[in-house]
Amino acid sequence: MPGPLANIMQLQNKVKTKRISSYDRTGGNKDFIRLAPGETVELASIEGAGIVKHIWMTLNTQDKFIRRNAVLRMYWDGEEEPSVLSPLGDFFGQGWGEEYNFASLPLAAAPHQGRALNCYFPMPFGAGARITLENDSESELASLYYYIDYERHESIPDSLGRFHAWWNRELTEVRPEEGETEWGVVAPQGNNATDRHNYVFADIEGKGHFVGLNYYVDSPGPMWYGEGDDMWLIDGEDWPGSLHGTGTEDFFNSSWCPNEVYSHPYFGYARVPDKLGWMGRTHCYRFLLEDPVYFDKSLRASIEHGHDNSLTLDLATVAYWYQAEPHKPFPAIANREGRANMKPIGFMDVHRWRHAWRQSMGGGATLWGDETKTEKKE
Template sequence: MRGLLSGISKQGSGIRTRRISSYDRTGGNRDCIRIEPGETAVIADMKGSGIVRHIWITFRSEDPFMRRNSIIRMYWDGERHPSVEAPLGDFFGQGWGEEYSFLSLPIAAAPKQGRALNCYFPMPFQEGARITIENESEAAFSSFYYYIDYEEHDSIPDDEARFHAWWNREQTEAHPAEGETEWGVVAPQGNNLSVLNNYLFADIAGKGHFVGLQYFVDNPGPMWYGEGDDMWLIDGESWPGSLHGTGTEDFFNSSWCPNELYQHPYFGYARIPDKLGWMGRTHCYRFFLEDPVYFEKSLHASIEHGHDNNLALDLCTVAYWYQTEPHRIFPPFPSKFLRENRPEITVRDVHRWRHEWRRSMGGSPLLWGNEIK
């Protein structure tokens, strides 16, 4: 389904607008539900054919990490395995369990302070749809508010592509031979002629089109994290593939190692670090609403973590696409312990690095910090 505005100029013959929400069925003002620890709540169970047009969610919890400790899943047409599976915050464009404002055309985290989570991706179904929220926290959602705005249709074509989203995470490794370098600062760098050691953000079987990516990178060092090229292998083709990029910032439609907030409806940087160089957490995003990546049989999409895959990074992504069913079953979802953030690198850590460097240089009291053996 190409374009968020699909059908906006059509008359509504045979289309009925509906909403499922958390309103207070007693007529009172407690317009929310409670989701206990360990509980999976079904927030929407739609029958027949239709299209989900809008999802809005906000909540209250004593767990400050609830955005990563809860999981949103969506099932189309009675399927057993979800077509959408991601931590709640990551799906709506907030990484690391944090809350902050995020602006794009299909997904947004709106005021107050990014606590209103919105999605406008159209999501068609032919034989029912179900949306669930699993609470893996030790605390409850003391109040969970939601709207699911959708249309009832007489029918949806069987070959209409269904909406999918998949969360992945990997702590990447430094290059075994080159070490952890970039721009040849520490050691000469080699050439990468495959996708073998890249970070994988999509591995899709079926026919469809790719429409977006959230990219959350936690960088433990000050060096620029973004010399990695994006690489797309369509329908089983070999490297270098039909689409081959020139650098991470280029893929996210920016340039020259940016470190500034910028939010365009299609791409941008919703969170940046305020540390040494590019150390810390950066949230990049890119939506392919005007230029989707089409595939007939399969799509393998990945990106280098530094040129020639030489940087140790904590990478998390949410990929969004449409495809005809059946889809490839997602890998087992990581436990909440495997979704925890990596420890923050602090000023103390950097000072310890400096101390070890000073010792390696002979310990002169006059060492400044830029000396090279």
């Protein structure tokens, strides 16, 4: 299997290296553009055939949530429907509008404080490419610096799939017959012999291969969120499908309920919470660069939110894949309110939960927290 440097010495014929950037056309040092509130700007419009090789961006604005309020779109070969549709931050590996360092092979958020956004996914096109950014904010985007580095080719073979990325988000619902539980702590749990209630992170039609996932989970409770199995139904097959996982952390190449920052070129945990248990925000990532998931007609990829879909979680994902065009159009991206974060759960919320539990236990004077109704202390 060739490594990333395997062909670096190969001389190319009729390939030209090009760049579109925000440099100051006057020769000055104002090497940025501005976006007014609500404005969409065309960052690149390229004719002919080529391959986008690298994208770098950094930005400055009064809107502290700009990484969710700015929306990135990419179009290949004159299509009207975008092949890439995602909030800017989520695409580059920055969840919840936050800024933090993130390092992987195809994507990175580099210092200072993760504010330099980089993408190395190659993006081929045969008949033009267009990249836009929408400032869906009430604040001016005061400065946007960017590079879009690409190669111009005489032609691109049809065998090169077009790059796609899709952001999805869902506040997951628990099964009413079981309630919210995990590991059977508060109620028995059933078996899940279907993907019907799973969180879906890819719903693709056409021929292609799946190459990566950024997974942002915000858990309102301290219970481990990752008993959910990943499930892949290829070309319309029935459950359990060709690939069936054993737990969320297993799919992300880790083990035993991790809660620590870890960076590998292909997988890792770029952000973890420091609250009670696994309460709060965790960013997991996995890039299937050595082991893509291939499909000829369709792919439905999903993951349980807790075993048997037992947990309420705020899940957001960006899936990355290549496929032959045309692609199935994406649903309209959630509006600004629909992209907003859930309210953080804090220590006072936990104390209110304790108060409600004390009341349910009869309000005894020395209740500690591990009693059951049959053994409560007065």
